[in-house]
Amino acid sequence: MTEVTLLDAINMGLCWEMSADPSVVVLGEDIGLNGGVFRATDGLQEKFGQQRVIDTPLSETLIAGMSIGMAAEGLKPVAEIQFMGFIYSTIDQIISHASRLRNRTRGRLSCPLVLRAPFGGGIHAPEHHSESTEALFAHIPGLRVVIPSSPGRAYGLLLAAIRDPDPVIFLEPKRIYRLVKQDIEDNGEALPLDVCFVLREGSDVTLVSWGAMIHETMTAAEQLSASGINAEVIDLATIKPLDINTILESVSKTGRCVIIHEAARTCGVGAEIAAQLAEQGLMSLFAPIERVTGYDTIMPLFNLEKEYMPSVERIIAAVERTLEDL
Amino acid sequence: MLNQQAKVLISGQQNIQLQVQEYSRLVTHFDIQYHQMIDYQGNPVVSPLPAIATDRDQLIQLYQAMLKTRLFDKKAISLQRRGQLGTYASSLGQEAIGVAIGSIMKDEDVLFPAYREYAAQFLRGVKMSEILLYWGGNEQGMNFQGPQRDFPICVPIASQAPHAVGVAYAMQLRGEKRVAVCVLGDGATSKGDFYEAINAAGTWDLPVVFIINNNRLAISLPQNKQTRAQTLAQKAIAAGIAGEQVDGNDVLALYIRIEQAIDNARRGAGPTVIEALTYRLCDHTTADDASRYRSEKELQENWLYEPIKRFNLYLTQMGYWSDKDEEKLITQCKGEVESAVDEYLHTPDQASESMFDYLYATLPSSMEQQRDAVMGKETLK
Ligand SMILES: Cc1ncc(C[n+]2csc(CCOP(=O)(O)OP(=O)(O)O)c2C)c(N)n1
Numbered sequence: 001m002t003e004v005t006l007l008d009a010i011n012m013g014l015c016w017e018m019s020a021d022p023s024v025v026v027l028g029e030d031i032g033l034n035g036g037v038f039r040a041t042d043g044l045q046e047k048f049g050q051q052r053v054i055d056t057p058l059s060e061t062l063i064a065g066m067s068i069g070m071a072a073e074g075l076k077p078v079a080e081i082q083f084m085g086f087i088y089s090t091i092d093q094i095i096s097h098a099s100r101l102r103n104r105t106r107g108r109l110s111c112p113l114v115l116r117a118p119f120g121g122g123i124h125a126p127e128h129h130s131e132s133t134e135a136l137f138a139h140i141p142g143l144r145v146v147i148p149s150s151p152g153r154a155y156g157l158l159l160a161a162i163r164d165p166d167p168v169i170f171l172e173p174k175r176i177y178r179l180v181k182q183d184i185e186d187n188g189e190a191l192p193l194d195v196c197f198v199l200r201e202g203s204d205v206t207l208v209s210w211g212a213m214i215h216e217t218m219t220a221a222e223q224l225s226a227s228g229i230n231a232e233v234i235d236l237a238t239i240k241p242l243d244i245n246t247i248l249e250s251v252s253k254t255g256r257c258v259i260i261h262e263a264a265r266t267c268g269v270g271a272e273i274a275a276q277l278a279e280q281g282l283m284s285l286f287a288p289i290e291r292v293t294g295y296d297t298i299m300p301l302f303n304l305e306k307e308y309m310p311s312v313e314r315i316i317a318a319v320e321r322t323l324e325d326l
Numbered sequence: 327m328l329n330q331q332a333k334v335l336i337s338g339q340q341n342i343q344l345q346v347q348e349y350s351r352l353v354t355h356f357d358i359q360y361h362q363m364i365d366y367q368g369n370p371v372v373s374p375l376p377a378i379a380t381d382r383d384q385l386i387q388l389y390q391a392m393l394k395t396r397l398f399d400k401k402a403i404s405l406q407r408r409g410q411l412g413t414y415a416s417s418l419g420q421e422a423i424g425v426a427i428g429s430i431m432k433d434e435d436v437l438f439p440a441y442r443e444y445a446a447q448f449l450r451g452v453k454m455s456e457i458l459l460y461w462g463g464n465e466q467g468m469n470f471q472g473p474q475r476d477f478p479i480c481v482p483i484a485s486q487a488p489h490a491v492g493v494a495y496a497m498q499l500r501g502e503k504r505v506a507v508c509v510l511g512d513g514a515t516s517k518g519d520f521y522e523a524i525n526a527a528g529t530w531d532l533p534v535v536f537i538i539n540n541n542r543l544a545i546s547l548p549q550n551k552q553t554r555a556q557t558l559a560q561k562a563i564a565a566g567i568a569g570e571q572v573d574g575n576d577v578l579a580l581y582i583r584i585e586q587a588i589d590n591a592r593r594g595a596g597p598t599v600i601e602a603l604t605y606r607l608c609d610h611t612t613a614d615d616a617s618r619y620r621s622e623k624e625l626q627e628n629w630l631y632e633p634i635k636r637f638n639l640y641l642t643q644m645g646y647w648s649d650k651d652e653e654k655l656i657t658q659c660k661g662e663v664e665s666a667v668d669e670y671l672h673t674p675d676q677a678s679e680s681m682f683d684y685l686y687a688t689l690p691s692s693m694e695q696q697r698d699a700v701m702g703k704e705t706l707k
Contacts, residue, residue, distance in 0.1 A: 065488020106469035241690035
């Protein structure tokens with residue numbers, strides 16, 4: 001057991017899989033010699049060489065596109081996009097090719113790649129460095145979208161993502177990269193890619209969140225428990241495919257649901273969860289579903305970012321609204 | 327001019343003379359070569375010609391592949407006109423490029439076509455019926471039974487170029503002597519994907535060859551509105567890799583130059599961009615009407631230079647080819663095309679639920695309900 005941060009866990013996962021599977025290659029901007037701007041790939045080039053830990057030109061379209069070629073040719077590329085704000089020029093490659101190569105060739109070729117990107121706000125970063133646009137990818141058939149929220153889940157989900165035979169968008173909540181440490185076993189064990197994680201059991205309200213917002217959500221749950229409200233907390237973790245069953249089960253017990261995400265509200269992943277709950281779980285609900293989200297605004301520069309991001313107070317207020325009819 | 331500006335800028339400083347000299351000097355310069363072997367009347371323009379120019383069997387194979395592609399093309403258009411095929415992109419006039427590529431590539435190489443490279447695909451073992459299935463709306467047409475690792479036709483312009491880089495990287499990493507060959511249109515060279523790909527290919531000296539089918543039009547846009555660059559080949563220079571022009575209607579010149587480029591790539595001597603100058607004698611696709619933007623005069627002039635007639639003249643002059651040979655070949659090719667059409671028309675449609683079959687390696691359980699609904703097993707909740 002080692003006590004590590006989420007960032008360390010990513011590095012450990014990459015290191016494990018590169019040792020175990022010679023077809024795994026890591027590529028991106030400044031990821032080799034420099035070990036990545038957050039150091040997620042620190043030491044990998046020294047260990048595995050320049051051919052497998054590849055410093056690419058400043059070329060996001062290329063990074064995504066060449067990963068597709070590598071994957072089709074039997075490698076397992078794990079590409080880093082330095083910040084989610086620069087992922088948009090990969091979207092054509094991801095939507096037009098990665099997500100559908102298997103389908104278009106009726107299984108003749110496939111695309112087992114991982115596109116990693118640090119995402120989310122709250123670290124006083126410059127413009128374009130605080131995006132949470134996971135819903136863009138969650139909308140795309142053929143992709144998986146995964147977001148870890150703890151060192152243990154980062155390690156296990158990353159291993160699963162690399163081993164998965166299909167393309168995975170792996171978004172890392174950079175605000176909590178170094179926030180907490182956790183004892184994890186570096187044993188190469190992967191976690192499943194299609195179930196939510198119940199982080200806290202409770203009977204009064206279900207809180208669903210993912211990424212860095214899990215932190216505020218857990219804090220809110222603890223504060224609520226002091227006033228006698230038992231919140232169940234679910235980490236969605238695999239944004240696509242979405243495990244609605246775990247959420248439905250929880251809501252059938254609690255009758256209330258609050259969804260918390262940092263991304264903008266309209267057409268966010270919260271909307272999809274709410275829609276599925278309305279379709280399949282309406283009869284268990286005692287109160288309208290609540291969403292606590294970023295606003296439908298551009299992520300502001302950092303002086304205002306606290307205003308933008310869902311806070312513990314906003315989460316508690318939403319929970320209290322769901323309890324009002326009691 | 328530059329020197330004068332420099333003088334103004336630095337006036338008042340000492341050592342004016344020296345600094346003016348430093349300000350403007352030639353750092354490096356580049357040339358772009360154009361290659362041709364047979365002119366449009368079938369006459370050799372170089373001597374001696376390379377060995378292949380007198381290898382009757384090989385020449386006839388090239389000729390046959392061009393002719394077959396043209397007859398296939400004609401048939402595909404007529405199927406489309408009769409409502410038996412969807413929109414189709416013809417390769418009329420550009421057959422020599424695909425034939426040269428397909429004749430030189432080895433089985434283990436990987437082709438990244440755009441959508442006019444049928445000639446290359448056929449030579450690599452893609453079936454004519456597979457191409458018809460593709461344009462006929464059946465995805466099974468991309469599940470090539472022949473070249474298993476070749477990429478399918480690529481519609482988003484230039485987006486296949488980075489894929490070729492990735493495949494070439496994998497080949498190089500494993501120390502394989504294989505080559506990736508990527509074909510693009512002239513319009514594609516304006517896209518970032520192309521620039522990013524050639525730049526990276528140069529960075530790592532990858533075993534990849536980019537071949538530009540410069541058919542002078544990107545739908546309606548002529549080359550002079552696509553770019554101010556005098557040649558497309560020179561774009562390679564900025565990427566630090568080899569770039570050259572070839573007469574894209576001269577199958578022999580194409581053969582020699584592409585062979586050289588593929589050889590270079592295979593032995594680790596780096597990537598090449600080849601700009602093949604040809605002309606699109608067809609509409610952009612069957613959904614297009616080129617008379618809206620191209621004059622009949624320009625079209626007729628370009629028929630003069632097309633690749634098949636010129637090669638026929640050469641073969642005839644060399645005493646390798648007769649009218650009787652031609653007649654026999656046409657009959658044979660037509661027979662092949664007809665049986666491909668037959669196979670195409672008798673291929674069963676994909677089942678409705680097949681749209682779920684290859685979405686993921688294993689369908690996520692959350693999607694099973696949608697699949698069942700398509701199969702009529704269940705209504706979608
Ligand atoms: C990225 C992209 N933009 C636009 C289109 C629509 N489109 C299809 S073909 C074409 C022109 C392509 O020209 P060129 O690359 O010269 O190839 P050609 O068709 O002449 O062979 C355009 C604009 C497309 N398929 N992909």
